[in-house]
Amino acid sequence: MFRNILAWLEDRTGIESAVKHFLYEDIPDSAGWHQVLGSVALFAFLTQVLTGILLAFNYAPTPGDAYDSLRYIVTQLTGGPLIRGLHHWGASLMIIVVVLHMTQVFLWGAYKKPREATWLVGCTLLLVTLAFGLTGYLLPWDNRAYWGTMVTTQIASQAPGAGPYILRLLGSEGGSIGVVTFARFYAVHVLLLPPLVMLLIAIHIILVRRHGVAPSPDDFKPKKKFYPEQVFKDTVATFVWFAVLVGMAIFARVPLGHVADPTDTSFIPRPEWYFLFLFQMLKLFEGPLEIVGSLVLPTLAIILLFLTPFIDRGKMLSVRRRTGAIALAVFFTLGWSGLTARAVMTTPPSTEAADEGLKPVEAWQQIPADQLAAVGFFRKDNCTSCHTIGKSGSAPDLAVAPSQKPVDWLMQHFRQPAPNTPATTLNGAQLKALATFVVKRDDNAVDAWKNAPPDAVEGAMVYQNSQCAMCHELNGVGQKLGPPLNGEAGKRTREWLEGHFNDPSKFSPGSTMPAYKFNSHDMDRIVSYLLAIPK
Amino acid sequence: METQESTRRGFYVAAIQGLGAMIGAALAVPAAIYLLYKPTGQKEAQWVEAADLNQLQIKKPEEVVFRRKRIDGWRTVNEKTTAWVVKMDDQSVVAYSPNCTHLGCAYHWDAQQNNFICPCHTSAFSIEGKVLAGPAPRPLDRYVTRVESGKLLIGPTIQKSA
Numbered sequence: 208m209f210r211n212i213l214a215w216l217e218d219r220t221g222i223e224s225a226v227k228h229f230l231y232e233d234i235p236d237s238a239g240w241h242q243v244l245g246s247v248a249l250f251a252f253l254t255q256v257l258t259g260i261l262l263a264f265n266y267a268p269t270p271g272d273a274y275d276s277l278r279y280i281v282t283q284l285t286g287g288p289l290i291r292g293l294h295h296w297g298a299s300l301m302i303i304v305v306v307l308h309m310t311q312v313f314l315w316g317a318y319k320k321p322r323e324a325t326w327l328v329g330c331t332l333l334l335v336t337l338a339f340g341l342t343g344y345l346l347p348w349d350n351r352a353y354w355g356t357m358v359t360t361q362i363a364s365q366a367p368g369a370g371p372y373i374l375r376l377l378g379s380e381g382g383s384i385g386v387v388t389f390a391r392f393y394a395v396h397v398l399l400l401p402p403l404v405m406l407l408i409a410i411h412i413i414l415v416r417r418h419g420v421a422p423s424p425d426d427f428k429p430k431k432k433f434y435p436e437q438v439f440k441d442t443v444a445t446f447v448w449f450a451v452l453v454g455m456a457i458f459a460r461v462p463l464g465h466v467a468d469p470t471d472t473s474f475i476p477r478p479e480w481y482f483l484f485l486f487q488m489l490k491l492f493e494g495p496l497e498i499v500g501s502l503v504l505p506t507l508a509i510i511l512l513f514l515t516p517f518i519d520r521g522k523m524l525s526v527r528r529r530t531g532a533i534a535l536a537v538f539f540t541l542g543w544s545g546l547t548a549r550a551v552m553t554t555p556p557s558t559e560a561a562d563e564g565l566k567p568v569e570a571w572q573q574i575p576a577d578q579l580a581a582v583g584f585f586r587k588d589n590c591t592s593c594h595t596i597g598k599s600g601s602a603p604d605l606a607v608a609p610s611q612k613p614v615d616w617l618m619q620h621f622r623q624p625a626p627n628t629p630a631t632t633l634n635g636a637q638l639k640a641l642a643t644f645v646v647k648r649d650d651n652a653v654d655a656w657k658n659a660p661p662d663a664v665e666g667a668m669v670y671q672n673s674q675c676a677m678c679h680e681l682n683g684v685g686q687k688l689g690p691p692l693n694g695e696a697g698k699r700t701r702e703w704l705e706g707h708f709n710d711p712s713k714f715s716p717g718s719t720m721p722a723y724k725f726n727s728h729d730m731d732r733i734v735s736y737l738l739a740i741p742k
Numbered sequence: 743m744e745t746q747e748s749t750r751r752g753f754y755v756a757a758i759q760g761l762g763a764m765i766g767a768a769l770a771v772p773a774a775i776y777l778l779y780k781p782t783g784q785k786e787a788q789w790v791e792a793a794d795l796n797q798l799q800i801k802k803p804e805e806v807v808f809r810r811k812r813i814d815g816w817r818t819v820n821e822k823t824t825a826w827v828v829k830m831d832d833q834s835v836v837a838y839s840p841n842c843t844h845l846g847c848a849y850h851w852d853a854q855q856n857n858f859i860c861p862c863h864t865s866a867f868s869i870e871g872k873v874l875a876g877p878a879p880r881p882l883d884r885y886v887t888r889v890e891s892g893k894l895l896i897g898p899t900i901q902k903s904a
Contacts, residue, residue: 254769261773265815272816279816283783286776293772435754446761453768567783603891608791650788650811 230434235422238437241315242420244308246441247448249408251301254452255339256401258294266346268393270386273348274466278564281463292456298340300452302481305336310536313515315526317421323516325414328407330513335404337481342396344479345389349564353467354476356392357384358486362501383469424523463564465742473558473698477550484546487553558698570654571663572740575684578652580671581644583664584637585656593624596656606653610645617642640671666736669729678720681740689720694742704734784813792837793894798829801869803851803858805840808896825885825896826851826858828869838871839883839900858882871903 217223265284267276280287309329312318318326345356360379364370374380378387431437465471478486485505492500511518519532560566571579585591593602603610610617621631621638631638644652670676676685681692695704703714708730711720725733792808806827812819825837826849838858842849847862857874858867865876872881886897 257769257773261776264777267816275816279781283781283816284776285779285782286772289772290776435751435758439754439758442758442761446765449765449768599888599890604789607789607890607895608893653788 230432230438232416232433233430234420234433234437235426236428236431237423237426238420238431240440240444241311242437243441243444244304244311245415247445248301248304248308250445251297251304251448252404252408254297254449255294255301258290258297259397261290262294263397268346268389268397270348270389270467273346273389274564277347278463281461282565282567288461289456292459292461293452295461296455296459297452298343299479299481300448300455302336302340304448305333309333312421314529314532314536315421316519316523316529316532318516319519319521319523320516322414322418322421325411325418326516327513328411328414330509332404332407332411333512334509335400335407339396339400339404340479340481342392342400345384345392346396347463348389348467349462349464350467350471350474350559351462351464351476353384353469354471354474355478356388358476358478360384360388362489365498365501367498421523424525460562462561464559464561465563468742475555475557477554480547483550484543487546487550568741569658570651571659573682574652574655575682576667576670576676576736577640577684578644578648579655579659579664579667580637581640582652582656582659583668584633584641585644586661586664587668588621588631588633588641589629590624596653605645605648606656609648612646614642614646617645637671662732663736663739665729666732666734666739669725669733670736673723673733692737693740695740696738699738701734701738704737705730708733781815789888789895789897791893792825792896793827795829795835795889795892795894798827798835800829800831803828803869805851806837810896826882827894835887835889835894836871837885837887837894837896839885841883842878843873843880843883843902844876844878 213223262280265276265280265287267273277291281291312326312329341359344359345352360374360377361382363377364374364379364382366373371380374382376391378385378389378391468474477483485501488504489497489500492498571582585594593600594605596604596606598604612620618638621633621641623630633641648656670681675681675692678689679685679692680687685691699707707714708723708725710722711718788811790808790810793804793806798804803826805824807822807824809820810823812821812823824840826840827835827837829835840848842860842862842865844860844863844865847860849858849860849865849867851857852859855866857869858871860866860876860878863877865878866874867878867882868874870881871884873879881903883900883902886899886901888895888897
């Protein structure tokens with residue numbers, strides 16, 4: 208039955224003989240482990256296609272939604288972190304294998320006549336691979352993506368004459384990065400580059416077949432077949448590469464920072480690791496010479512890379528005798544490593560954790576302090592004994608709908624909720640905060656009402672009782688006489704904050720803030736609370 | 743008789759197939775899980791107030807419109823939705839989900855015939871939600887509800903009748 212279907216397919220399409228023709232290609236006897244890297248690079252590309260499509264099923268490519276949808280993928284979808292990990296680390300590992308492939312071809316001199324065109328297509332494939340990395344870097348739309356791309360587009364804008372046009376083409380006229388830049392990067396990443404790379408890979412493979420796999424110059428033995436020995440070696444190499452990738456996707460943290468924030472002045476932009484050497488080289492050229500580091504040298508290097516087969520036109524030599532090529536490869540490897548290491552060492556620690564965007568933000572961290580404090584007043588005054596939150600009790604469930612009673616009624620009700628109930632322990636300002644809360648609470652506040660941890664609520668109560676909002680803004684509420692207090696965790700330590708409460712002018716000279724001598728319990732609560740409120 | 747050459751060849755072929763299958767499985771299984779598993783960690787919808795019982799007449803279905811939050815992927819949308827609410831007597835009230843149990847069309851109350859009619863395939867339901875005619879496979883689905891201080895609260899889930 209199965210054989211009949213195969214025979215029919217072969218008769219009508221010739222697919223079986225096509226596959227056989229492909230597998231039973233003649234390759235030199237000297238072919239071996241050093242020639243597996245091209246196959247691995249092809250597999251790396253296919254992995255990126257698969258994982259990229261899977262990501263696209265749940266990813267919304269606009270600045271408004273990109274970050275949230277990616278966060279959804281990595282925090283709520285089973286297997287989401289793995290798929291994103293495969294795509295993220297797959298990009299890095301693909302660049303590694305593509306560069307190793309080129310280095311091997313370079314060292315063995317396999318670019319020489321008649322394989323010059325194969326080399327040229329290969330160089331183009333390297334550039335396209337880097338373009339994939341560059342455009343993909345923006346798509347998570349976190350601070351890293353935004354600021355890294357800002358630097359890239361600014362470098363492109365320095366191109367003499369063409370700068371403004373390149374910037375316009377990138378949708379970044381005026382230097383800002385917004386919806387247009389994002390749309391263009393996404394379109395290039397998923398619409399333009401994939402078919403381009405497939406076309407180039409096809410041409411590359413056709414050329415490899417046309418001229419055959421490059422033999423060693425001293426290989427005069429009869430040819431062997433591609434299948435199964437070389438396919439076996441290719442498969443083993445692919446498997447090792449893939450095992451490393453899966454290991455990284457499972458165990459290495461894929462960064463996701465804060466959502467892109469153009470007003471963030473504390474973020475330190477860095478390109479992806481494989482571009483760090485360019486970033487570092489830029490520092491060697493100052494002032495009017497900057498363009499030498501940013502554009503002239505990279506362009507020259509690319510031109511030289513393309514021209515390699517036309518510069519080195521000598522006869523094929525055994526790899527051991529290609530000392531000049533080996534010396535050049537060592538020189539470039541050392542230069543690249545040195546610049547990269549220097550860039551890593553001179554990068555100060557980031558102001559935000561690499562996985563900042565993966566931490567869940569609870570409702571209580573987002574609502575204003577007076578609302579969270581009101582939750583505390585509600586609990587402290589035993590309102591819960593009749594008003595059960597989220598369930599039917601002997602009094603209305605205030606989580607279902609805001610109270611529609613007038614404020615006067617509420618104040619009276621708080622003072623004496625029912626006959627024979629104890630009078631309130633709250634003062635006038637606290638009662639007012641509570642009344643405002645039950646009338647105006649939104650869904651976030653209800654969530655906090657149900658889930659806020661007692662320590663955080665106590666911290667908000669200290670904040671409210673100390674009237675911090677008279678000078679400071681927190682979660683959008685409060686005056687702006689003093690600095691806003693969101694995101695203190697990225698700027699201050701617990702010791703700094705405690706010291707500052709005790710003696711503000713000692714820690715910020717010129718501060719007009721009075722000292723707050725909290726007892727140790729209140730100090731712990733308010734400092735913990737402030738450190739927990741995100742940017 | 744097996745030669746050394748054919749043994750080696752057999753090993754190559756087996757290794758290619760084995761390693762290939764492992765790579766394929768390592769990609770296919772996570773992909774299937776990623777696409778088919780339900781998203782985790784999504785908060786349940788809240789209870790919302792939908793109607794005032796005093797304003798409903800007994801055995802007279804009303805289409806009430808209320809707003810509720812719905813989780814839509816990475817978004818939480820605050821959307822309008824409706825329920826057909828029937829006050830059965832002073833004690834009990836039901837809120838039917840507004841979609842026909844056949845293929846999800848929006849049905850309506852026909853006051854003349856005294857039943858719910860679906861415009862798509864003419865399913866008809868009694869005021870108790872029972873199927874009277876048409877292809878509908880089960881009675882009307884109901885929202886979970888509770889009554890508090892004379893207000894009808896509609897819950898986060900819909901109960902399907904058997």
